[in-house]
Amino acid sequence: MIYVLDKAIVGVLVCAALTSAGFASAAKTIDLASETAWTLSVDGGRPCAIKVPGGGWNSDLQSPRIDTMEGVKDHVIYQRKIDVPKVIDGQVTKILFGAVNYGAEVYIDDKLVTTHAGPQVPFEADITKFAAPGRKHVLKVKAYHRRHYHGPDGKAKACSVPVGFDFPAGSKSWSHWAGNTKQAYGITVSIKLAAYPPVYISDVFVTPSVSEKSLKAYAWVHNSTGENVTVTLAGKLSSWNKGAWKYPAIPAATCEIPAGAAKKVLIGPVKWSLGEKSYWWPNIPFREDYTAALHYLDLDMRRGDEAAHKYRRRFGFVEWGQGKYYYTVNGVRVNQYSDSTCESQMSYYDCYSTSAAFGRPDRAGGRLGCPETWRRYLRIGINMNRICCSTPTEYMMEAADEVGFMLMPESPLWGNRTSVYNPDVTPKVVRALVRHCRSHPSVARYSVFNEVQDIRKKGWHKLIDAARLEDDTRPFSFDRQGDAANVIVAPKGGRAAVMRHYRAIEGGKNILRGMGECCWGTDEMAQFAFAAREFRMKDYAYFSPWSWINYWPNFLEGMSHAKHAWKANNAPDRVDGVNGWRSPVVSFTQKSLHPFLLIDHAIRRKQPLTRRGSSYTVALLPKRKIGEGSLPWPGYVPEYRTGAAIGRKIEVFNGALRGDRMSLRWSGRWDSPTGEAIVKGGVIGPFEVQPGFHATQTIEFTAPKSKRPTRKLYLILKSVKDGETVFTEDAIYFNIVNPGV
DSSP states (O other): OOOOBOGGGHHHHHHHHHSOSSEEOOSEEEEOOBSSSOEEEETTOOOEEOOBSTTOTTOTTSSSOOOTTTSOSSEEEEEEEEEOOOOBTTOEEEEEEEEEESEEEEEETTEEEEEEEOSSOOEEEEOTTTOOTTSEEEEEEEEEOGGGGSOTTSOOOTTOOOOOSOOOTTOTTTOSOOOOOOOOOEEEEEEEEEEEOSEEEEEEEEEEETTTTEEEEEEEEEEOSSSOEEEEEEEEEEETTOOOOOOOOOOOEEEEEOTTOEEEEEEEEEEOOSOGGGBOOOOOSOOTTOOOOOEEEEEEEEETTEEEEEEEEEEOBOOEEEOSSSEEETTEEEOEEEEEEOGGGSSSTTHHHHSGGGSOOBTTTTBOHHHHHHHHHHHHTOOEEEETTBOOOHHHHHHHHHHTOEEEEBOSOBTTTTSOOOTTTHHHHHHHHHHHHTTOTTBOOEEEEESOOSHHHHTTTHHHHHHHTTOOSSOEEEEEESOOOSEEEOTTSOEEEEEEESOOOOOOSSSOOEEEEOOOSTTOHHHHHHHHHHHHHTTOSEEOOSOHHHHOGGGSTTOOTTTOSOOSSOOOOOOTTTTSTTSHHHHHHHHHTOTTOEEEHHHHHTSOEEEETTEEEETTOOHHHHTTTOOOOSSOOOEEETTOEEEEEEEEEOOSSSOOEEEEEEEEEESSTTSOEEEEEEEEEEEEOOTTOEEEEEEEEEOOOOSSSEEEEEEEEEEEETTEEEEEEOOOEEEEEOTTO
C-alpha cells in the first residue's frame, strides 16, 4: 500500500523534523492554546470563557480567577472546536498534553478517548479513530480536582493519585503547613494537536558510553496500519555547535513492525573516538561564555524505496555514574551543589511555563529567559537544581543542556504521608517523568520521591524499578527526612541512595552521603555558606538548601517577595550591594561554593555547626547582622605571641573536572590584605589533587616581631592551577601579641 502526502505538506513533514533544537516527530503540529477558543464549566455549571493553558484554571492570570479550594468541588470541563488537518493518507492524530492536574478524561464529540491520572506529567490522547481529517470536531477535557481522588476530609486513600507540592489557602485539612503554594490545576504547560504518518518514529533515546567509547540509540517505531511493515532506519550524526567532528558512520537497521503495534529498535552501537572535547561537561568552573558540546542524530526511515519518516534527536555524549562516596560525570568526580525548588512555591501558577525566568529569551521584550536563570545559579556556585516535586519543561532542559547546568528531576509527588502508593497510578507517573527527561545530557540523576516514609513497607522502593524501565543509565536517589538506610534496594535490583534532610553533618568516605535540604530559615544564606564548607570537608556528594529562592525571592527574573507563593519563611527581596549581588554575605557564599576553595582547619573547627530545630546555625554568627549585609568573618581570631611557631593546616580543593596539579602560594601582611608584606611565605607544590577531590597542606612560620601590643597579621592564601591563580583567601587574620610593649 502506498501512502500519499499532500504536496503542500511534504516540506512540513521534513522541516518539522529538522528545525527543533531538541527533537521533532510530528508531520504537523497545531498549538491549541488560546485565550478565546475555550470555555470552562465548573461542576456542570454554565460555560464561561477561559484562557488555556493560562496557568491553570485557578491561576491569577485568569480573569476572573477561580479559587482553588472554594471554586470547584469535583471537576471542570474544558471545551473547544478543533479543525483536524488532513496531512497524509492514513495519518495518526493525537492531542499532546503538557499536563492536566490532577487527572482527566478526554472526549471527542462526547466519545471517551482516554483517561489520565497523576499530576504534572505529560501524556497523549490518540484521537485517530474518533476524529476524521479535514473535519471539525469538539474536544472536551474533564479535569478533576485533587479532592476527587481523596476522602471528604482531604486525606489520601487507597485509590488516590499522588499528591504534588500543593497547599493552597484554605486547605488546612490537607496539611498542617501554614504556607501557601501556587499549584496549577487543570490543563497546564501546553496542549497541541499533532499529525503523524501511519508508520512513524515516536521517540529516540541516545545512550552514550564514555567508559566503552561507544554510542547506541533506541528508536520506538509505531505501525498504525493493518499489515506488517518492514522499515529501514538510516542514521547520520552532525554537530549542533557546528564543530568539525569526524563522526562514525551509523549502520542501517532493518526490522519488521507488526500491524497495529510498536517496536523498540536498536541503532548501533558504534565506536566513538572523538575525544573528551566532544563530551558533554558541566560548566565547572563557571565560564560566562561556555557552551556545552552537543550533537544531532538524524534518523531517516524508509519502507522499501519510499521515505516514511524523519526524526532528529539532539544529545550530549555523557555518562553519569557514582563511586563509593561521590557522583561522576564521564568517569570524573563531580560535586553537586544544588538548589531545591518546587514550581508551585515560586511567583506564578504553572511557573515553568508562564514566567520569564524559565521561558525562551526575548531580546525585543527585554527578557533574558531560562539560560540566564541557570547562569545566575552558576555565578553563585550552585551547579545543579533539584526540580523538587515538579516536572521541568522541555525548554528548561534544553537550556540546561546548552549552558552546562546539571538537573535532578524529581517525581511530582510529595511525601510526609500525604501520598498513598497506588500500584496502578504511582509507577506510571514516575515512568512518565523519566521518559520525558531522559534524552537530556544535563539530567545527572533522578530523585524518585521526596520525603518518603516507610519506603519498603508501603512499596515506594518499587518506583526505582519503574524508573529503570525508562532509563537505566543514571543514578537514582530518594530524598527523605529522618534516619534511614543509605541505600534502598528495589525488588528487581534497582538501587537508590538516600539524601537526608536537616540532619547532623556526618563524616567519612565509606558511603555516598547527601543532604537534600538544610538551613531552613528566612535569612540563612550565611548558615548555608558555612554548612557548605563543612559538607565539602566531609565529602558530601550533594547538598542543597531549602531553598535558595526562600533566601532570595527576587533572585530570578520577574519574581519577587510580593508574588512569591511559599511564604513560610517570609524572606524579603534582596538589594544589590546590601544583601544581594556584591554584598558580603553573597560574596562569602560564592567563596564557600568555589571549586578551588581554601579552608583553614583551625578556624573551621572553632565555628562548629549545631542543630537547632530544623536548621543549622553557626556559633559566633549573629543572625541579625546578616540581613543588614555585614558578615562577621572570621568569627574566631587566633592569637600568637611574637616569635611563636605558627602551623596552619590548609585544605586545598580541586573542584575542576580536568587537571590534577595544584600549588599553594602564601604570605603574610600587616593590618590588611594589602598592607606591608612581613612574612615572605612561599609556594607549596605542585602536588597532586585529582579532579573533584581535596588535600591538606601545612604552612609553618614564625610570628613576626611587632612594636605594638597587638597587631593584625593577614594570611594571604592563593590556590594555583596550571600556573594561574584560581582562588584567593585574604580574609583570615591572626592577632600577634607583644607582651613587652
